[in-house]
Amino acid sequence: MAEPRTRGRWLTLVIFAVVVYVIVRAADTPQAATSPSTGTTGPATSAAPTSPSATASPSAYDPAAYAVQVRTRAQQADVSAQLVMAVLYNEAYKPHDPALERAWQKYKPDAAFGIANMHRATFDEVKKGRDFADRSWDELPDDRDLAIEAEAWYLHDLSAQLPPTWRSSLSRDQLLALGYNTGAGNMLAFAAGTTPGTQAQSYLDRLHTNWAKAGKAVGG
Structure with a gap:
């Protein structure tokens, strides 16, 4: 769940994170083996296979590539697959490379x-009593299906908190998207008629922009 923020701020943060990432990767990269007899560089040790999510470049990420997982997890959580996908598109404003995310988290x-x-905190609350209750938040960068599963169930939990009727003209999906971005308390305030602020409205605008392609991605 993203904190409310502007894209400009995140661009600055991402640039800094890239610098941190490069430093961390450089420090963690083993030196090539050197042959004692010749002093020349020897063959590198074969690396263990890594998951596609760990090796993909940040720019290669496309939410539509996870349409199968989105449909499956949305059905399990009884929420709209189009909404789950649209939220993924909304949250794709920053690079999603596992090593980069961990470098930034430091x-x-x-x-x-x-x-x-x-x-x-959100993940730890959402996973209670669920099939992924034994999973850890720090697995999310490496397991995109787990991230989608947690997202779908969080949207489910937010939906359960909405009253039967509300004063706002916003749809259920719009309110749930706002809840995902700003928290349940703000979602309920919006449902009661509070006008979304600039950042919340920006999130809604992006949701509107991404809605059609999200539907196309999941076959909606």
Whole structure:
């Protein structure tokens, strides 16, 4: 779940995170083996296979590639697959590379993890009593299906908190998206008629922009 913020601020933060990422990766990269007899560089040790999510470049991420997982997890949580996908598109404003996310988290401990941008406290609350109750928040960057599953159930929990009727002209999906971005308390305030602020409205505008392609991605 993303904190309310402007894209400009995140661009600055991402640039800093890239610098941290490069430094961390450089420090963690083992030196090539050197042959004692010749002094030349020897063959590198074979690396263990890594998951596609860990090796993909930040710019390669496309939420539509996870349409199968979105449909499955949305059905399990009884929420709209189009909404789950649209939220993923909304949350794709920053790079989603596992190593980069962890490098950034060292600088900003309360940063969100995973392609659905979920904070630790939210994940720990959502997983209670669920099939993924034994999973850890710090697995989210490496397991995109887990991130989608947690997102879908959080939207389910937010939906359960909405009253049968509300004063706002916003739809259920719009309110749930706002709840995902700003928290349940703000969602209920919006449902009661409070006008979304600039940042919340920006999130709604992006949701509107992403809605059609989200529907296309999940076959809606």
